[in-house]
Amino acid sequence: MKISLNWLKQYISLPESPEQISALLTRSGLEVEHLEKIESVPGGMEGIVIGEVLTCARHPDADKLSITTVDIGNNTIVPIVCGASNVAAGQKVIVATVGATLYPTGSEPFKIKKAKIRGEVSEGMICAEDEIGVGTSHAGIIVADTDLPNGTPASIYFNLEPDYIFEIGLTPNRADAASHIGVIRDLKALLNRPYQLPPVENFRIATAGKPFDVRVEEPAGCPRYSGLTISGIMVKESPEWLKKRLQSIGLSPINNVVDVTNFVLHELGQPLHAFDAAHITGNQVLVKTLPQDTPFVTLDKQTRKLQSFDLMICNAEEGMCIAGVFGGITSGVTSETKAIFLESACFSPAYIRRTSQYHGLKTDASFRFERGTDPNNTVYALKRAALLIQEVAGGEITSDIVDIYPQPVGEREIPMLYKHIDRLIGKSIERPAIQTILANLDIQIQNEDETGFTAIVPAYRVDVLREADVIEEILRIYGYDNIELPPYQYSSFLAEFPVTDKNKLQAKISSLLADNGFYEIITNSLTKQAYTQKFNAVASGQDIEILNKLSEDLGVLRQTLLFSGMEVLAYNLNRRQKELKLFEFGTIYYKQEGKYIEKQRLALVLAGDKQAESWLEKTKPVDFHVLASAVQKILHRMNVKKFDSSETKHPVFSYGLTFTLNGKELVNFGLVQSNASKFMEIKSPVWYADFDWEYLLKQYNASLAAEEIAKFPEVRRDLSLVIDKNVSFKQIRQLATAQERRLLKSVNVFDVYEGENIGKDKKSYSVSFILQDEQATLTDQIIDRTMQKLIGTFEKELNAVIRK
The missing domain is CATH 3.30.56.10 (Phenylalanyl-tRNA Synthetase; Chain B, domain 1)
Structure with missing residues (x-):
């Protein structure tokens, strides 16, 4: 606004x-x-002043130039060479001094400099209208009819505030x-300063009468309807003051009648509408609904099918306007209009909101009606607009004011206690100060005693409904900054809070990811239904569809964070951003057995290069291990250290892993299917991780498990295993752990090799084994015996060949 x-x-x-x-x-x-x-004029006419031509003589070397001396104030007289034919001694003129920048009408700006013109010094410029942007005339210089002293800024002369x-x-x-x-x-x-409402005392009805039969057939949608007729108007361009007011707040002037209705809307907050009286057939103005799918052409020349709940302003034969939202093309004010019916009404916010959203029409009027307008302001706004229309378009008021208001909305009475005011504000404000604040907010005080009072709240304050609302009004005017903090802070709780603070944990993981080069994104929960229809990454038939969707691109609530994340990837890759590591905490939505379900997820989305290219290290593309490292860091930070791992079965991935705990998925991560990347117009591989954030929060354990540092050293032994390609590292680790539970502390792969030297469908894993006895130092015999047991197990179970 x-x-x-x-x-x-x-x-x-x-x-x-x-x-x-x-x-x-x-x-x-x-x-x-x-x-x-x-x-209103670019540059504000800075450096342009009122001057007086003291002398004027012909230039000796140019017939069309004059040499003048000009008093520009402050006892300063400057020579100026002028080419205007109407310059003469004794004139008051507009002078651009040296250093001033001029913004000519329709031309590029330029700066005034000291110059020599045909051998004569010129220190300024005597200006025409178009040269300073106040008009288009270049017939001669501006001769000012003013008594302003020399040196007065020209902005004062032109009233350019x-x-x-x-x-x-x-x-x-x-x-x-x-x-x-x-x-x-x-x-x-x-x-604490008074203001003056625009006066309407001059409102006069020239001819009393009631030419139109006005009826409200849908009172639930229109609590109050007011109107009058103005005849003999002349529709034309608005005067300059009115156009400037509207242009200052970004509105384009249309004509003097429509401009007045827009002016009063932004002045008083009361929307109005002017109907061409000639198009009100049957002398009837009816506020009602029309049958479902009735066609109606609006001012933007679009034909819309009305819904049965759309409130309409109709004549005896057809609709003229979608009430409170948008006018019709046939009943609007044009240059041919000679009489108007001026409407000022209060419409139900529920009616207007539903209609506005369904038709996708957001106007200045609907913006206000949706939030609630003052039903007690319609007649005042009507009088104000009528007087302005008479001022700018002429005409006479030729009817009584029609005012249909069957159930007047009164002021609200709210009981107030001073002890509650003091408690909620946190400070005891002096009672006279409270009374002054409320009086200035048009909230009257009645039945006051030492314990409290009754607040009488005007109808236009639709948000002040209870005692706490009145206290908030007092506080916001008194000033939040004026409430001192007590020396000691304390809180009392009705119940014990859980140990786990979800917000702190989310902040902790956000910091971890940011420290590792990730950027947080926040995307729209509304997305395209095409993602569900195109891919089986989300469940078909479980979409929650928006009933009043603005577009198909925002038609359903998302079932996954993947596609909104990929949209961000595509946007950035198209703008040559190559190192993209993103994360988002967000909500997904779906239907299940007739119920609507929301789940909190954490998503990681990666594409492009691992890091920026530098002299120290060449860039490498992001790969699975970068993603897996980030996943494991998150789990480690959440103190989730033991979980099961398996190949992911999720259809969105070409390959990847699923980590589960107690049979429930913690996270799925891997390479996104290439068809999804192509659909999103992403050429590079996309890596994605999807955490069940709610389940992960439940597994968080804030307590740290402390263990005594081992007194005896650990020993590392390496094996090079030639195995079938279908053997996974998980199988190796499980076999080793099952064979030696006490001494084996960890198993790790540090090299992988595939090639013709080891045979087709074979691969070589270089695996390290960390052994440690917490009770004694390991001897060579124990180490050799343990490793032989492991070698025998690998040879028997995996058909492994141990490379020497």
């Missing part, structure tokens, strides 16, 4: 700097995400602040 500082100043005194106002609003909950300075735009990240609960007056209400409370 964009708010103009100059616009705010029309209603409240704001001598504070834009930065100070920005900080005030942010501290009170209206977070200013961006502050931008805008100027710069504006500042606050871009506010409005939270959904603050519907009341979705306008300039809404922001002013907060500034009033923050600064």
Whole structure:
């Protein structure tokens, strides 16, 4: 939401700097995400001043040039060579001084420098309209009709005050602040300063009557509907002040009538709509729904099929407007319009939200109606808009105000206790200060005594519903920064917290991965259903489909983190990022036996090079061992040291491993199928690991197991085994461990060889064995006997050949 500082100043005194106002609003909950300075003329006419031509004579060497002397203020008189035919002594002119940058209309900017023109010194430039960007005329210099002293900045003469735009990240609960007056209400409370609403006392009805029969047939969708008729208008371009107001907040002017409705929307937060009275057939304005799939052409010339829940503004024959969302193409205001019916209504947020989401229509009006507008503001906004339309388009008000409001919405009464205010704020605020804050927020105080009071909350504060909400209002205006921290912090708990802190564990693993060169990503939970249909990496028929999907690309909730991770890989690889090691903590969603299920997962996605190329080491592609190392580091950090390993059966992998604990999968990891990589337009291999994060958290053991350091040395012996290719290292380790449980501490492969020298379908493993006796020093006889037992087992069980 964009708010103009100059616009705010029309209603409240704001001598504070834009930065100070920005900080005030942010501290009170209206977070200013961006502050931008805008100027109606580029450069703000810096270095351009009012001057007076003292003398003017013809240039001796050029018939079309004049030599002038110009007083530019501060007792400074400069010579200027001028080519305009209308320059003369005694004129007040616009002078660009040396060093000023000009932004000509339709041309590139240039800087004024001291120069010699045909041998005569020129220290500045007397300007025409187009040369300083205030017009298009180049017929002659600007002759200023002013009494301003010489040297006065030209921006003052042209009334070019710069504006500042606050871009506010409005939270959904603050519907009341979705306008300039809404922001002013907060500034009033923050600064304890009054503001002035635009007056409507001059509102007059020229001809009393009720030319249109207005009926609300769907009262649940329209609690209040107000309107009036204005006749004899002239639709044309808006005046400059109105166009500038709208342009300052990023809106494009359309015509004077539509611009007024947009102006009042952003001024008061009340959406309005103007109907061409000539297109209201049967003299009827009906608020109702139409049958399912009724076609309706909106202002963007698209034909939409209406739903049975879409609230419509209709005439006697057809729909004219999707209520609170978007107008129809036939009933809008055009240059031919001579009379309008002006609508100011309050629509149900539930109706508008459902319609807006279904049709994918997000407008300034629906933005406000979805959050809740003030039902008690419709008539005031109607009068304000009618007066402005009369000002810019002429015409007369030719009907009484129609106001259908069967069940008025009153103020809310909320009982308040001072002890609760003190407890929740953490500080006892002086009672007069509380009363002032609430009064400035339009919250009245009644039935006050020493224990508390009754807060009377206006209807426009749709988010203030209970005692805690009122206390929050007091606190945000009083200032969170003004609550001192006590010298000692303490907490009391109703129940004992679990030992495992999931957030700390996640932060610990995030730090581990970041330390090892991984980057964290956060991707959208919505994804393409094509991934489910194309690959069997996820379960078909278990997708949770979005009912009001905006597009097929965001049509279902993801069942895996793989494809969103691969989208990030593809994006970065296409931008020549070659070292990609990514991780994400995220939620997956699926249906199972009619139930909706969410699971927390941790995913690792790798592609490209292992590290950046340098003089010290050539780059290598990421391989399985890089991924496996990261997986084992995570398990080690989580104190999960014993688990079973097997080849993965998951269809997404060409090959890989599955680590299980107590029969349940901890992690699947390996090389992603090439068809998936090709579908995502990734040329390099993709490595992926998928952790069951919830199960892994349950296995975490914070206690450290301490063991006494062995007093006796360990011994290493190596064997080179020629074995069949289908024999895995897991089989070797299991056989060795089963044969020698007491002395064998670890088994490791440190070299693998395949080639013709050892025969077809054979491979050679160089395996190390660490032996240690915790009770005594190992002797050669014991070591040799142990190794012979292992050799015999390998030869018998694996048909291994021991290379000497």
